[in-house]
Amino acid sequence: MNIQEPPRGQNRSFLAKSTGSRPGDESELVSAKILTWGAGLLLAYFGVRLIFFALSISPAVPPDEVSHAGLCKVFSKVLLLPDNSPATYEFGLVTNIPWLYYWIMGKLLHLNFLGISDLVFCRLLNIPLAFGTIYFIRQTLLLLTKDRLAQLLLVVLLTNTAMFSLLSASVSYDNLANLLSAMAIYYLLAFFRERSAPRLAATVLCQLAGCLCKITFLPLVLTLNLLLLLHEARNLRLIPAALKNCIRGATTLTWLTAAAMLVALGLNFQLHGGNYLRFETLNPSMTDVVSSQAAMEHRLDARGLIFNQYKEGKISYMEAVIMAGEIRHPGDKADTFYLLMNYEKMKSNPRLWMTPWAYSVVWLENMVGSSLGIKSHLIMTKEGGELIPLYVVMALALLGFIVRWRPRESGWLPLQAAFIITLYAGYFMHEINYESYLNYGAPGLTLYGRYLFPVIGPSAVLFCCYLPQLFRAKVLCYILTLSTTLLLVSYDFPWFLMHATPEWFSWLPR
Numbered sequence: 001m002n003i004q005e006p007p008r009g010q011n012r013s014f015l016a017k018s019t020g021s022r023p024g025d026e027s028e029l030v031s032a033k034i035l036t037w038g039a040g041l042l043l044a045y046f047g048v049r050l051i052f053f054a055l056s057i058s059p060a061v062p063p064d065e066v067s068h069a070g071l072c073k074v075f076s077k078v079l080l081l082p083d084n085s086p087a088t089y090e091f092g093l094v095t096n097i098p099w100l101y102y103w104i105m106g107k108l109l110h111l112n113f114l115g116i117s118d119l120v121f122c123r124l125l126n127i128p129l130a131f132g133t134i135y136f137i138r139q140t141l142l143l144l145t146k147d148r149l150a151q152l153l154l155v156v157l158l159t160n161t162a163m164f165s166l167l168s169a170s171v172s173y174d175n176l177a178n179l180l181s182a183m184a185i186y187y188l189l190a191f192f193r194e195r196s197a198p199r200l201a202a203t204v205l206c207q208l209a210g211c212l213c214k215i216t217f218l219p220l221v222l223t224l225n226l227l228l229l230l231h232e233a234r235n236l237r238l239i240p241a242a243l244k245n246c247i248r249g250a251t252t253l254t255w256l257t258a259a260a261m262l263v264a265l266g267l268n269f270q271l272h273g274g275n276y277l278r279f280e281t282l283n284p285s286m287t288d289v290v291s292s293q294a295a296m297e298h299r300l301d302a303r304g305l306i307f308n309q310y311k312e313g314k315i316s317y318m319e320a321v322i323m324a325g326e327i328r329h330p331g332d333k334a335d336t337f338y339l340l341m342n343y344e345k346m347k348s349n350p351r352l353w354m355t356p357w358a359y360s361v362v363w364l365e366n367m368v369g370s371s372l373g374i375k376s377h378l379i380m381t382k383e384g385g386e387l388i389p390l391y392v393v394m395a396l397a398l399l400g401f402i403v404r405w406r407p408r409e410s411g412w413l414p415l416q417a418a419f420i421i422t423l424y425a426g427y428f429m430h431e432i433n434y435e436s437y438l439n440y441g442a443p444g445l446t447l448y449g450r451y452l453f454p455v456i457g458p459s460a461v462l463f464c465c466y467l468p469q470l471f472r473a474k475v476l477c478y479i480l481t482l483s484t485t486l487l488l489v490s491y492d493f494p495w496f497l498m499h500a501t502p503e504w505f506s507w508l509p510r
Helices: 017-019 023-029 034-057 066-075 100-111 118-146 148-159 163-166 173-194 197-211 217-231 234-250 253-281 298-313 317-324 330-347 358-369 382-402 415-441 447-467 472-491 493-499
Strands: none
Touching: 023 066, 034 118, 034 148, 034 163, 066 100, 100 118, 100 173, 100 358, 118 148, 118 163, 118 217, 118 234, 118 415, 118 447, 148 447, 148 472, 163 173, 163 217, 163 358, 163 447, 163 493, 173 197, 173 217, 173 415, 197 217, 197 253, 217 234, 217 415, 217 447, 298 317, 298 330, 317 330, 358 382, 358 415, 358 447, 382 447, 415 447, 472 493
């Protein structure tokens, strides 16, 4: 499927630009062997930390792990897809939801012959997903540069992002969604570089699988396909001829890939199309599918149901407080009390409501603080002065991108990566987070850094490519990279151990 030759300069490595030297001078800057060993040690350190988290963190800490683990067990008891029942209400819907993660984990639970709890076993199964995510993000970096120093910085960043570390050792569909997003982005950018039909097919398959994993994967799919359309606008007329060539030279693998794409597309139509036809929404609430009484059995739906009934005047404030007291999960019970009290305050003083611009400042602080910190059912976010060093290195990386990116030298892939980040994050902030704020009046309710992890790949790639490029002098390049490394490493596990209290840990049930 050779539609178009790569743009001029697209295949040219910009290693020389990233360090101020020629590719042949790389040995004068750093020892490739030392950098390789350094990356290996960082990955080993990451793996040990994830096993520590999997074995020691309380099940009440990771985000919604109780529900995710419960759904995995529900899916393990059936061959295909389960149905809603009184036994499943406490975990939320088991129908009309993206089910791929639960289905896979449910089937893998049958391999638990280790004598450990299903929860710990599921946690351990999630760890390889994190390593796969790192692998494909590194592959994306290699599309831009072969600089070993940039590769090492990438490993440092990805393995020392506190929320990513905790999440990677938890039972969460985010881990599969993060892997599929990293794969989808890599294969799309690789298609732009290599003009390869298998790369295009791979990104489509990953996108379709991601839509079966998490509902918020849909905005990423929209972003990636808008980018594809813009990139291929001049070549749309060549698609019929390209498809004919593919069919003529089709192999068994080609036909199997086409069949997989059709099946994945059909499953997406069945799920998302079915939801839209039946409920006029792609993401039906529990009360759309089952009774309100049944929805009250699920902690998250109970929180939303109580608040919305109070907001709409269907129940009084005291009735809402009494109903909130019946929520079994202590975190969600406390959240419901807070939402009710906060909304009372917002109603009495409308000037407290934030404009979109004011909200964007709060949004950025929360996203950075809860990505390089931890925000789950227990909170350990970075705030105030702790964020200043992070803002500084982020600003330096952005300045490096502005100053050093040149299309003739490094191609358009960096700008395409920036497009993915900007569009996805902008959509998420305005259409999801800000809309939630307007409904509940609580700015931090849905602000979790992990919600931007689907674009952690292009974000990390641009950061690690352009931060060292800011300075031409080799010494300054290494000082900046070393300082960033020390900052990130100290801000992850050592920082966690300094702030973790006994309630973060517990023995896990068998």
